[in-house]
Amino acid sequence: MWDSESEAGGIRDYSNGVLSSSKTGVKTDGFEQRGQSWYVATDIPSDLLVQLGDVSFHLHKYPLLSRCGKINRIIYESRDEELNKIILDELPGGPEALELAAKFCYGIAVDLTATNISGLRCAAEYLEMTEDLEEGNLIFKTEAFLSYVVLSSWRDSIVVLKSCEKLSPWAEDLQIVRRCSESIAWKACANPKGIRWQYTGKPPRVSSPKWNEMKDSSPSRNHQVPPDWWFEDVSILRIDHFVRVITAIKVKGMRYELVGASIMQYATKWLPGLLKEASASGFSLGLGSGFGSSVEEGSNSTDVDISNSSWKGGLHMIVAGNIEDTPIVQAKDQRMIIESLISIIPPQKDSVSCSFLLRLLRMANMLKVAPALVTELEKRVGMQFEQATLGDLLIPSYNKNATLYDVDLVQRLLEHFLIQEQVESSSPHTQSFSDMKMYDGAQRGTNPNAKMRVARLVDSYLTEVSRDRNLSLTKFQVLAEALPDFARTCDDGLYRAVDSYLKAHPTLTEHERKRLCRVMDCQKLSIDACMHAAQNERLPLRVVVQVLFSEQVKISNAIANNTLKEAGESQYQPLISNRKTLLEATPQSFQEGWTAAKKDINTLKFELETVKAKYLELQNDMETLQRQFDKVTKPKSSSPWSSGWKKLSKLAKIAENGDDGTDQGTNPGQRKAPRRWRNSIS
Numbered sequence: 026m027w028d029s030e031s032e033a034g035g036i037r038d039y040s041n042g043v044l045s046s047s048k049t050g051v052k053t054d055g056f057e058q059r060g061q062s063w064y065v066a067t068d069i070p071s072d073l074l075v076q077l078g079d080v081s082f083h084l085h086k087y088p089l090l091s092r093c094g095k096i097n098r099i100i101y102e103s104r105d106e107e108l109n110k111i112i113l114d115e116l117p118g119g120p121e122a123l124e125l126a127a128k129f130c131y132g133i134a135v136d137l138t139a140t141n142i143s144g145l146r147c148a149a150e151y152l153e154m155t156e157d158l159e160e161g162n163l164i165f166k167t168e169a170f171l172s173y174v175v176l177s178s179w180r181d182s183i184v185v186l187k188s189c190e191k192l193s194p195w196a197e198d199l200q201i202v203r204r205c206s207e208s209i210a211w212k213a214c215a216n217p218k219g220i221r222w223q224y225t226g227k228p229p230r231v232s233s234p235k236w237n238e239m240k241d242s243s244p245s246r247n248h249q250v251p252p253d254w255w256f257e258d259v260s261i262l263r264i265d266h267f268v269r270v271i272t273a274i275k276v277k278g279m280r281y282e283l284v285g286a287s288i289m290q291y292a293t294k295w296l297p298g299l300l301k302e303a304s305a306s307g308f309s310l311g312l313g314s315g316f317g318s319s320v321e322e323g324s325n326s327t328d329v330d331i332s333n334s335s336w337k338g339g340l341h342m343i344v345a346g347n348i349e350d351t352p353i354v355q356a357k358d359q360r361m362i363i364e365s366l367i368s369i370i371p372p373q374k375d376s377v378s379c380s381f382l383l384r385l386l387r388m389a390n391m392l393k394v395a396p397a398l399v400t401e402l403e404k405r406v407g408m409q410f411e412q413a414t415l416g417d418l419l420i421p422s423y424n425k426n427a428t429l430y431d432v433d434l435v436q437r438l439l440e441h442f443l444i445q446e447q448v449e450s451s452s453p454h455t456q457s458f459s460d461m462k463m464y465d466g467a468q469r470g471t472n473p474n475a476k477m478r479v480a481r482l483v484d485s486y487l488t489e490v491s492r493d494r495n496l497s498l499t500k501f502q503v504l505a506e507a508l509p510d511f512a513r514t515c516d517d518g519l520y521r522a523v524d525s526y527l528k529a530h531p532t533l534t535e536h537e538r539k540r541l542c543r544v545m546d547c548q549k550l551s552i553d554a555c556m557h558a559a560q561n562e563r564l565p566l567r568v569v570v571q572v573l574f575s576e577q578v579k580i581s582n583a584i585a586n587n588t589l590k591e592a593g594e595s596q597y598q599p600l601i602s603n604r605k606t607l608l609e610a611t612p613q614s615f616q617e618g619w620t621a622a623k624k625d626i627n628t629l630k631f632e633l634e635t636v637k638a639k640y641l642e643l644q645n646d647m648e649t650l651q652r653q654f655d656k657v658t659k660p661k662s663s664s665p666w667s668s669g670w671k672k673l674s675k676l677a678k679i680a681e682n683g684d685d686g687t688d689q690g691t692n693p694g695q696r697k698a699p700r701r702w703r704n705s706i707s
Contacts, residue, residue: 055128056124056127056128056133061079061080061081062080062082062083063081063082063124063127064083065083065084065131067085071084072085072086073085073089073109073110074110074111075110075111075113075127076110076111076112076114077112077113077114077119077120077123078114078119078120080120082123082124088127088130088131089127089130091158091159092129092130092154092159092162092163093126093130093158094153094154094155094157094158095151095152095153096111097158098153099111113151115151116148116151116152117144117147117148117151118143118144118145118147118148119144121141121144122141122144122147122148123148125141125144125148126145126148126152126163137167137170137174139175139178139180139181139184139185139188140184140188141188142167142171142175143185143188143189143192143196143201144188144191144192145163146167146168146171146199146201147192147195147196147199147201149163149164149167150164150199151195171185171201171204175205176204176205177208179208179209179258182205182208182209183205183209183258183259183261185201186201186262186270187261187263187266189201189202189205190263190266202266203269206266206272207273209255209259209273209274210270210273210274211277212255213255213259213277213279214274214277214278214279252283253283253286253287255287256286256287257290259271259287259291260290260294260295264295264358264361264362264365265365267291267365268368268369271284271287271288271369272369275369281371281376282375282376284371284376285370285376285377286377288366288369288377289377289378289381291366292366292381292385295354295359295362296354296359296362296388297354298388298391299384299388356392359392360392363385363388363394364394364395364398367385367389367398367401367402368398374408374409375409378409378412379406379409379413379417380412380413380414380417382402382406382409383406383413383418384417385402386399386403386406386420386434387420387421389402390420390423390434391423403434403437403438403441404441406438406441407438407439407440407442407444407445408441408442408445410439410441410442410475410479410482411442411475411478411479413482414482415485415486415489418430418435418482419486419489420434420435427495428495428496428500429493430490430493432496432504435483435486435504436500436503436504436507439479439483439507439508440507442475442479443507443508476508476509476511476512477512477513477514479512480508480512480513481518483504483508484513484518484519484521484522487501487505487519487522488518488521488525491522491523491525491529492525492529493529494529498526498530498533498537498540498541501522501544502541502543502544505522505544505545506544510546513546513549515549515550515551516547516550516554517550517553519544519545520545520550520554520557520558523542523544523545524557524563524564527541527563527564528563535565538563539567539568542564542565542568547568547571548575548578550572550575555572555573555575559572559573559576
């Protein structure tokens with residue numbers, strides 16, 4: 026805050042905010058307003074009317090001509106010495122700035138503040154109040170106030186930058202926006218130890234779980250400054266000024282995690298749709314406390330200590346106190362905000378969360394953001410696709426006669442993810458950043474394979490969208506087969522999706538059902554899934570047979586393994602159960618496991634040959650019995666052999682009874698004993 030130039034010794038004093046001119050030709054006690062008109066409180070009648078919109082100022086020529094080059098030129102170029110009316114509708118700052126400039130010309134004390142300095146500086150430039158007309162003119166003194174007072178204060182820099190929103194393009198041309206942005210960036214990147222806080226003891230409005238996860242064990246942690254202290258205040262700025270501040274902050278070397286967090290904070294404040302979705306799903310950015318602070322000179326360190334984050338008290342909201350918490354933003358402005366935020370997101374992976382990117386992508390599609398920026402945002406999502414959740418991926422499709430959800434978008438995201446994974450895998454010297462960072466308070470390295478997480482996510486997504494009758498079989502199949510085979514160690518999730526699709530599309534032909542079921546591997550189904558599939562009437566018969574066969578193979582392997590265990594083989598190795606285990610096995614264990622597998626295969630072959638031999642033997646016995654049975658049940662025929670046999674039987678009976686007509690009765694002693702004939706031959 027500062028005073029006018031001191032005449033004693035030519036020393037200028039900037040200790041207070043009272044501004045006045047040392048020369049004036051008209052003595053006055055001040056200005057008075059009557060309706061929409063301003064009058065100078067003096068006995069001398071006014072001879073110049075300055076019109077600014079609906080507001081008129083009744084002034085005098087001499088005080089203005091001695092300090093305002095523009096008014097001088099207007100009167101001179103008009104060639105009318107009696108000109109008594111000037112229209113200044115284009116004057117920046119409006120009637121308020123003209124009132125302050127006129128008071129300065131009359132020598133009336135003007136109280137400079139961060140609220141009026143930008144408008145007054147632009148008005149002084151418009152009125153051409155330069156040093157050529159008078160030493161210490163308004164341009165010089167407003168510039169001095171900006172440089173020595175405003176730019177040295179965090180609060181004043183924010184307020185001035187906020188007031189520049191109504192002064193375009195004057196504030197840009199006079200470098201007010203640039204200087205305030207750089208001042209804010211310098212203070213945001215400064216060492217927090219150099220910040221003097223105004224502590225009120227109130228809890229912060231928004232907590233920051235990202236920073237609060239890391240606790241500080243020092244006893245004075247309540248007096249430490251959280252690294253996100255500046256988020257709330259910069260979020261009140263208009264999007265173009267916010268972009269300028271964030272760009273300057275990145276140039277100063279701010280950590281990209283903090284830059285990304287500030288962008289998320291700004292988005293939740295200015296994009297109501299994004300904020301509504303965030304609160305509904307528990308999406309918490311949790312950033313920033315308010316503040317009132319100034320930065321001591323010399324605190325120019327860009328190293329922000331994240332560990333000093335457990336701020337227990339509240340911070341006095343000076344800047345954002347009069348700003349609405351949820352501004353009303355039109356759809357056109359929301360589109361511009363989204364486009365601007367996409368352009369300033371740090372390029373580093375994990376600078377913002379995948380959930381935030383997907384919500385931003387949803388709004389970008391809804392508001393028809395530029396296709397190039399949407400593509401860029403999709404690539405960013407692909408870099409962190411393994412962090413996504415099912416709710417984030419259920420993005421509605423805004424095309425008519427299409428599916429309920431945007432399946433094509435998810436397909437593109439998956440392609441970007443696979444491309445990124447291929448690039449990372451081809452760079453052996455670069456470790457994936459995703460294996461070193463933390464998400465949601467847990468170590469992501471718990472499951473090192475991102476493709477497996479994405480496979481589970483895609484299976485859940487397919488199960489959800491398969492209920493849509495407009496989803497074509499081709500889209501379902503392409504999305505299911507996009508990932509490599511080793512990404513899924515178990516196909517239960519894929520089986521659920523297939524079954525759900527069959528249930529929602531009962532009119533599929535047998536060929537289409539077989540084609541659909543090809544996306545899953547029956548050998549990767551669990552026992553429960555196999556039992557369900559064996560009784561599932563919607564599946565093709567061929568698939569059910571494959572399921573039963575694969576289950577039989579598993580049982581045979583289990584029996585063989587138990588047999589080897591009971592035999593007490595010291596070199597026992599379990600069979601390779603699936604392809605993933607086979608690929609991850611070491612060469613020695615792989616060789617031993619393969620030897621055991623070959624032994625088991627030979628055993629099964631021998632058992633199979635034995636069963637075949639027994640089957641052939643039983644078949645021959647069956648044929649023999651069948652022939653004998655046919656012979657017994659065949660009807661008797663009158664062949665010569667059978668008739669002769671009957672005659673012999675008859676003669677034998679006669680000989681036995683003595684009815685043959687011979688003289689056996691007279692010589693009974695000489696009769697020979699009859700021969701006993703067999704009734705059957707064998």
